[in-house]
Amino acid sequence: MGFDFGLFCVFLAACAAAAATGSMFMPGRWYDDLAKPTWNPPNWVFPVVWSILYLLIAASASRVAGAPGSAYAMAFWGLQIALNTLWTPVFFGLQRIKAGMLIIVLLWLAVAGCLVATFRVEPFAGLLLVPYLIWVSIAASLNWSVWRLNPEEANKPRPAEG
């Protein structure tokens, strides 16, 4: 399993679609005013970490795509990139803290599934996803803390949809 640069670029384009949510649905005033845990990382950390993670996520997939036994690795890869794209508009766009928590728990499970399935095809490619799983764990803890520290905001009634 060598390195196919064209293939890497297509996977990276999928990551770019997920990353685009970060520039279009910004935290803004609403998020700034919420109570955060003491260990909340400074804002500049997030785009830096995600840029590195997206490179690793694309590199991991491009090493195992098409390899024998890679079916579940690819299915979980598709699931994690869809959930990754979904979280930001729901959390920062709709300001729905509890729906964001549900999505990030599902994302954690998808990344864990992707890591295990990828590791079985090529251990190195699976290990490339370890930082991603760690970071989603941190992000999920942060989503959880924001929920618990801002119960009124998390439970505020939603306007009727549509």
Place this chain on the structure above:
Amino acid sequence: MGFDFGLFCVFLAACAAAAATGSMFMPGRWYDDLAKPTWNPPNWVFPVVWSILYLLIAASASRVAGAPGSAYAMAFWGLQIALNTLWTPVFFGLQRIKAGMLIIVLLWLAVAGCLVATFRVEPFAGLLLVPYLIWVSIAASLNWSVWRLNPEEANKPRPAEG
């Protein structure tokens, strides 16, 4: 290449994440008030068509995932599901008609790439994506028409982000 139901379910879960945007970012009053082309389908058509398409998209991927030569099919599958998840929050959530147009053009290219790459692995699985490409063509035409019929809305100044 038989049918692996578990694999189908993981791909379908990715489609469900994309579909979730449709229930969380509804067209609403803003979209109702925009001018539409005469051929605009009635509202009930969209969830019906998308439900069928998502089943086909998941079925197509589950037939070729892990097969020899499926690397690009899987990469484009990941790209299309991320772009599919992105369009609804940008168009209906942010009400950004031109950004939506850019995303749906990229989505069309990703679906076309996925169809061709999948067809090369298994022609039947590629053909399962033909209705998807046709529908994205229609949706892109609708996005374009809404832009041209509502130039003031498409060009309205954006509030500063963040």
